[in-house]
Every structure is written in C-alpha cells, then in structure tokens.
Amino acid sequence: MAKPMREPTFWILTALAQQPRHGYGIIQEVSGLSEGQVTLQAGTLYAALDRLAAEGVIEVDRDEKVDGRDRRYYRLTDGGVLALNEEIGRLARNARTAGHQLATRPQPRLHPGQAPA
Amino acid sequence: MSRLAAGYRLLLRVYPPGRRRDEMLDTLLEAAPAGRRRPTAREAANLLRHGLRARLGRPAGRGVVVLATLIALVTGFVGASVATRLAWELVPGYPTGATLAEISGTIYPAVPVTHELDTDELFFDVSERSTLDVFLQGHDEDFAFATLGIYPEPRFLLGDYPTWTAATQGRLVAAGWQVSEARVTGPTTIATGQVDDTGRSFTATRDGLALEIETSTDVVGTPPGGFDATATLDRLTPGYVQAATVLGLLTGALFGWLLTGWASRRTEQAGAAIRTLTWLPSSCALVLLLPQALAAYLILAVQFAADGPPGEPFWAYSVTYAFGCGLLGFLLLAVALVAALLARRPADDPAVEREFVP
Numbered sequence: 001m002a003k004p005m006r007e008p009t010f011w012i013l014t015a016l017a018q019q020p021r022h023g024y025g026i027i028q029e030v031s032g033l034s035e036g037q038v039t040l041q042a043g044t045l046y047a048a049l050d051r052l053a054a055e056g057v058i059e060v061d062r063d064e065k066v067d068g069r070d071r072r073y074y075r076l077t078d079g080g081v082l083a084l085n086e087e088i089g090r091l092a093r094n095a096r097t098a099g100h101q102l103a104t105r106p107q108p109r110l111h112p113g114q115a116p117a
Numbered sequence: 118m119s120r121l122a123a124g125y126r127l128l129l130r131v132y133p134p135g136r137r138r139d140e141m142l143d144t145l146l147e148a149a150p151a152g153r154r155r156p157t158a159r160e161a162a163n164l165l166r167h168g169l170r171a172r173l174g175r176p177a178g179r180g181v182v183v184l185a186t187l188i189a190l191v192t193g194f195v196g197a198s199v200a201t202r203l204a205w206e207l208v209p210g211y212p213t214g215a216t217l218a219e220i221s222g223t224i225y226p227a228v229p230v231t232h233e234l235d236t237d238e239l240f241f242d243v244s245e246r247s248t249l250d251v252f253l254q255g256h257d258e259d260f261a262f263a264t265l266g267i268y269p270e271p272r273f274l275l276g277d278y279p280t281w282t283a284a285t286q287g288r289l290v291a292a293g294w295q296v297s298e299a300r301v302t303g304p305t306t307i308a309t310g311q312v313d314d315t316g317r318s319f320t321a322t323r324d325g326l327a328l329e330i331e332t333s334t335d336v337v338g339t340p341p342g343g344f345d346a347t348a349t350l351d352r353l354t355p356g357y358v359q360a361a362t363v364l365g366l367l368t369g370a371l372f373g374w375l376l377t378g379w380a381s382r383r384t385e386q387a388g389a390a391i392r393t394l395t396w397l398p399s400s401c402a403l404v405l406l407l408p409q410a411l412a413a414y415l416i417l418a419v420q421f422a423a424d425g426p427p428g429e430p431f432w433a434y435s436v437t438y439a440f441g442c443g444l445l446g447f448l449l450l451a452v453a454l455v456a457a458l459l460a461r462r463p464a465d466d467p468a469v470e471r472e473f474v475p
Contacts, residue, residue, distance in 0.1 A: 022143075022144070023140065023141070023143065023144030023147075024143070024144045024147035024148050027144070027148055041159070041160065041163040042141055042144050042145050042148065042160070042163070042164065043160075043163035043164045043166060043167030043168065044163060044167060045144070046137065046140075046141055046144075046167065046171075047167040047170060047171065047176065050171065050176035051176040051177050053176070054175070054176045054177040055177050066143065069139055069140075069142060069143040069146075070136050070139040070140045070143060071140065071143050072140050
C-alpha cells in the first residue's frame with residue numbers, strides 16, 4: 001500500500017489535475033482549492049516539485065520567458081494521476097469509516113436530573 | 118532590479134547554481150504582495166532551509182541528508198580545531214619579568230623561586246617530535262597546553278602546610294586573585310573513600326591566568342616538619358578564542374555540507390562504479406572520524422562550561438591516540454572526492470531536466 005501523502009503534496013497534485021501550472025500558479029490554486037488552509041512558501045513548493053519529479057509523479061510541461069525571467073510549467077504524469085487517485089480513495093475510505101463510526105456511536109444514557117447536552 | 122528582487126536573488130544563492138534560481142525569483146516576485154520592499158523573515162528561513170537541502174541533490178532521498186549531516190559534524194570539528202588553534206596564537210604568552218616576580222613573590226614571599234616553562238611553543242609534547250614525525254605519527258599521548266611551573270628553592274618549605282595554604286590563599290586574594298576553597302589531598306582508602314590528609318590543593322584565577330597550588334608531605338625526600346609546594350601557571354581560554362571556535366565550527370560544518378552536496382549532485386547520474394567509489398569510502402571514513410569528532414564536541418562542551426584552563430586542546434585525541442584512524446579517514450574522504458571529480462558534470466537541475474523533452 002502506498003504511503004499517505006503529506007498535505008502540501010496532495011494539494012500540489014490536485015492543483016495540477018486540470019492543467020499544467022507554473023510555480024505561482026500552483027501556489028494560487030492550492031490556496032484557492034484549500035480555501036486558504038494551505039499557503040505554500042516558494043522554498044517548500046520547489047522542494048516538493050523536485051521530489052515529485054524525481055518520483056516520476058510530475059514532469060516539466062514547457063518553459064516560457066516572462067519579463068526576462070524563466071517560468072516553467074509542470075504537469076501530472078500518468079503515475080501522478082494514479083497516485084492522486086489512490087490518495088483520493090484512501091481519504092474517502094477514511095472519511096467513510098469515520099462517518100460510520102460517528103453515525104453508529106451509542107447515545108449517552110441520561111441519569112435522572114441530568115440535562116441533555 | 119528592485120530592492121525586493123535583489124533581496125530574493127541574494128537568498129536564492131543558497132540554492133545550487135542553475136536556472137532554478139531564476140524560476141524561483143519569478144515565483145517569489147509574483148507571490149509578493151504589492152508594497153513589499155524586502156523578503157520576510159519567514160521567506161528567508163524557508164529559502165535557507167530548502168536551499169541547503171537542494172544543494173544535496175537527490176530530492177527523493179533521505180540517505181544523502183544523513184550523510185551530509187554526519188560529514189558536517191566531522192568537518193565542523195575540523196573547522197573548530199583549526200580556528201581555535203589559530204586564535205590561540207593571539208593569546209598573550211606567560212608573564213615574565215616584574216609581573217612574574219610579583220606572582221611568585223605572592224605565592225612564596227621571601228623565598229627564592231625557580232620557573233620552569235614546558236616549552237616556548239603553545240603546546241607541550243614530551244617526545245619533542247619533528248613536524249614530519251607529527252605528520253606521520255601524531256603527538257605523544259601527553260600532548261597538552263604548555264604550562265609554567267613555579268617552585269620554591271629549595272623545593273621543600275618548612276612549617277605546617279594547612280597554615281601555609283591558608284596564608285597563601287589570603288595573599289592571593291589580597292593581590293586580586295579569585296581563589297577557590299582548599300581541597301584535602303592524600304592517599305585514599307578505596308573501600309571507604311576516606312582521604313588520609315597529607316596535603317592541600319586549590320586554584321586561583323586573575324587576568325586570564327590560572328594558578329594551581331598543591332602542597333604535600335608525601336613526596337619522597339620531604340624533611341620532617343616540612344612539605345612540598347608547587348604552583349603551576351596556566352592560561353584560561355579567552356572569549357575571542359571561544360568565539361573563533363564557534364565560528365570555525367559553523368564554517369567547517371557548512372563547508373562539509375556543501376562539499377557533500379557537490380559530490381552528491383555530481384554523482385547522481387554516475388555509473389555504479391563511481392557511485393560505489395564515493396559512498397563506500399565516505400561511509401568507512403565516517404566510521405573512523407565520527408567517534409573522535411563526537412568525543413571532541415563533548416570535551417569542548419565540558420571546557421566551555423568549566424571555569425578553569427583547558428589543560429588539553431579538545432582535539433587532543435585526534436592527534437594522539439586516534440591519529441591513525443583520522444589519517445585513514447581523511448584519506449578515504451579524499452578518495453571519495455576524487456571519484457566524484459571523475460564523474461560527468463550533471464545538468465543544472467537534474468531532477469526535472471531528465472523528464473524535459475522540448
């Protein structure tokens with residue numbers, strides 16, 4: 001079984017699910033998709049991109065030159081799609097299990113004189 | 118170039134040279150809110166942390182981080198030793214002339230004294246080996262900082278040693294020395310720990326100097342009603358030497374980290390032979406070098422915490438008992454570096470260049 005993904009990794013792959021993006025594009029998309037819960041620092045992002053590229057989960061899509069500066073776009077590989085799908089399945093299973101546990105939780109018995117919570 | 122861009126560029130120099138620096142600059146400038154004039158402390162810390170990691174290459178591996186940390190510990194020890202040794206050159210030598218006479222006179226008033234300096238050098242090696250011998254075999258096991266002995270002439274004083282010790286402490290205090298409590302010395306019964314009171318010992322410090330004064334009636338030839346008295350003058354470690362030690366440690370550790378990174382990135386795409394010729398000798402070198410580096414850090418910590426003279430330099434084991442291990446260890450590291458040098462120069466950012474097809 002694959003190791004659970006770290007949250008930034010999950011969001012980076014999710015941000016690349018629909019289209020290739022460059023560094024700032026990924027930061028923006030991750031912040032939007034996670035509703036501001038995850039804000040990636042540039043150092044953290046590129047460390048993750050290097051690691052994911054070495055693992056074959058993402059690859060370079062294209063290079064552009066904007067205002068004289070290098071801009072590189074990244075995309076998911078087939079392996080990346082598979083890894084993201086596996087993680088989605090794992091999280092869904094976890095959520096289902098937790099939901100089931102909560103739904104079947106025994107109701108606390110009330111003692112005489114005790115008000116319901 | 119804006120001030121913000123210049124700040125980011127400076128921070129991005131922590132990353133290995135290559136197009137990645139430009140790419141990150143683009144991202145950082147795009148992500149910076151309008152009006153920001155310099156990188157934030159959080160951004161700087163994040164770039165330093167991940168930039169140093171990026172220097173090691175092999176982004177998916179953890180082994181290289183462990184290796185770099187261990188090598189940094191060894192090179193940090195070497196850096197600290199070299200810096201400390203050089204800084205000690207600035208420390209004033211032992212007092213001479215009137216100053217030494219004042220000290221001797223305070224300890225032994227109205228008594229002729231002799232002074233015995235171990236050597237004019239900073240360190241004393243009883244075997245007096247030549248530079249070539251030291252390079253080939255290291256120093257004698259008693260390698261230590263040179264001290265200055267101050268003895269009464271003749272060697273034995275007449276009288277009662279506890280009274281003389283208390284009086285000497287009083288004279289030293291009056292002369293501005295910080296004096297410790299006198300300790301009872303003598304043969305000890307191992308079973309009970311009881312000390313047979315045959316002498317006294319105490320220390321005193323002033324102006325970067327440390328005195329150790331001992332009296333004893335156990336010395337062969339001690340006349341009836343007399344006692345042996347010795348005073349040994351040593352030097353305390355000045356604050357600027359300690360600062361040089363810390364600076365040398367950090368510089369050496371950083372150098373080791375960057376050197377490991379250079380070798381790692383250079384051999385990342387290399388064949389099995391080159392890779393084996395780098396990790397195997399460097400791993401064996403660590404087995405030989407790491408224990409003495411860790412022992413030295415422990416001694417250094419004790420010396421920093423103590424208020425007395427260092428006695429031996431914290432690298433003493435590496436130039437005496439562990440000299441052979443150290444020599445072989447550094448030889449093995451050199452083999453690993455030569456093997457890395459033989460490897461083909463890698464692409465600027467190999468982790469992604471491999472995948473990139475224009």
